Structure formats: C-alpha cells, structure tokens
Amino acid sequence: EPEVTQTPSHQVTQMGQEVILRCVPISNHLYFYWYRQILGQKVEFLVSFYNNEISEKSEIFDDQFSVERPDGSNFTLKIRSTKLEDSAMYFCASSELGQAKYQETQYFGPGTRLLVL
Amino acid sequence: DAKTTQPPSMDCAEGRAANLPCNHSTISGNEYVYWYRQIHSQGPQYIIHGLKNNETNEMASLIITEDRKSSTLILPHATLRDTAVYYCIVGPSGSARQLTFGSGTQLTVLP
Numbered sequence: 001e002p003e004v005t006q007t008p009s010h011q012v013t014q015m016g017q018e019v020i021l022r023c024v025p026i027s028n029h030l031y032f033y034w035y036r037q038i039l040g041q042k043v044e045f046l047v048s049f050y051n052n053e054i055s056e057k058s059e060i061f062d063d064q065f066s067v068e069r070p071d072g073s074n075f076t077l078k079i080r081s082t083k084l085e086d087s088a089m090y091f092c093a094s095s096e097l098g099q100a101k102y103q104e105t106q107y108f109g110p111g112t113r114l115l116v117l
Numbered sequence: 118d119a120k121t122t123q124p125p126s127m128d129c130a131e132g133r134a135a136n137l138p139c140n141h142s143t144i145s146g147n148e149y150v151y152w153y154r155q156i157h158s159q160g161p162q163y164i165i166h167g168l169k170n171n172e173t174n175e176m177a178s179l180i181i182t183e184d185r186k187s188s189t190l191i192l193p194h195a196t197l198r199d200t201a202v203y204y205c206i207v208g209p210s211g212s213a214r215q216l217t218f219g220s221g222t223q224l225t226v227l228p
Contacts, residue, residue, distance in 0.1 A: 043216075043218040104209055
C-alpha cells in the first residue's frame with residue numbers, strides 16, 4: 001500500500017540553524033501539506049501546496065518557513081533560523097486532487113521530531 | 118477552531134465494540150465528516166469518512182445522523198492496538214482543504 005514517507009525521523013539542531021525536513025508524498029497525489037504538533041498539543045496546519053505554489057498557509061507559517069518541490073518526488077519544509085518554539089513533530093500529508101470529494105482524503109507520514117536546543 | 122465536540126476520553130473492553138461520538142452541529146451541506154486516529158505521536162491515520170450515508174470499511178463503521186449534526190465511529194471488535202486518540206474532523210470547506218484537528222477522544226482499550 002502506498003504511503004507518505006518522511007526523513008529524517010529525528011532532527012536535533014541548535015537555535016538559529018537552518019533545517020530541511022523532507023517528505024515523499026504518495027506518487028499520484030497532487031496536493032501536499034505540512035502540519036506540526038507541539039508536544040501535548042493539537043495537530044496544527046502549516047501550509048498546503050499545489051501546482052508548484054502555496055495554496056494556503058496558516059499564521060504559523062511566517063517568513064522563517066518555506067516549502068519546495070525540488071523534483072518530481074520530494075516535498076520539503078525549510079525553517080531558516082530555528083527557534084526553541086519550533087520544537088515539534090512535523091507531519092507531511094498528501095491527497096489526490098480530483099473532482100470527487102472522496103479524493104480529498106489526506107494521508108499522513110510518520111513525522112519528523114524536531115528538537116531545537 | 119475545530120467545528121466538532123468529542124468526549125476527552127473513553128474506555129472499552131477488548132473484543133467489544135467501541136462507539137465514539139462526535140457532535141458537529143454547525144456542519145455545512147458540502148462538508149464531509151472525517152475520522153482519523155493517532156497512536157502515540159505517530160502520524161494521524163485515516164480511518165473513514167462520509168457525507169450523508171452510513172459508511173463501512175475494513176477498519177470501522179461511520180453512522181451519521183439524518184440531520185448530520187452528529188456521528189458515531191464504531192470499531193466493531195476493539196483490540197489493544199486500537200488504543201489511540203481519535204479525531205472527528207469536518208471539512209474540507211470551499212477552497213480550504215486543510216484539516217482542523219481538535220483535541221479528540223483518547224480511547225483506551227482495556228484487556
């Protein structure tokens with residue numbers, strides 16, 4: 001069964017450093033998402049991406065964040081200068097875009113646990 | 118904010134049916150009801166979704182009331198591995214496709 005994969009599973013970085021989180025969405029999916037979950041809190045939407053551009057973004061997704069689809073398979077989230085409060089689980093998701101609403105179902109990856117020291 | 122209300126926690130005996138309720142009284146006509154679950158800090162796992170009719174798949178059944186203001190997720194024979202946080206999510210709405218997660222229901226399956 002196809003699945004969303006994410007690398008690395010864990011990332012430890014120093015405050016102020018740049019990190020890139022990588023995701024490989026399901027191959028025939030066209031809509032991509034990043035969510036995050038701070039320890040003990042809700043899963044929060046960050047950004048959605050379609051047709052090589054950002055479709056929607058939340059207030060969390062400020063200028064420190066960027067997303068890119070550098071090739072036909074990867075989808076990345078970059079945090080330019082990490083802060084302590086960026087420590088969280090980051091989940092990538094993808095959905096098959098189609099006219100039928102059932103194709104909107106989002107499938108999530110296992111997540112990257114980011115720890116900023 | 119999440120448009121759904123769920124009990125914060127529930128217990129269920131192993132082998133019995135787990136019935137998880139969800140209220141979504143402000144659901145609009147074109148919004149679906151999705152159920153996901155999250156085991157520990159793993160990625161949310163899709164379970165099932167529906168619009169008006171009851172739905173069943175290999176994991177669960179979804180019962181949606183006729184007025185669509187509430188629904189129940191049924192795990193017919195709960196196992197210990199079904200212990201997780203279960204999220205009832207309404208959407209997507211219009212052009213916005215993101216899922217808005219609430220606090221969910223912590224289901225604990227007891228041996």
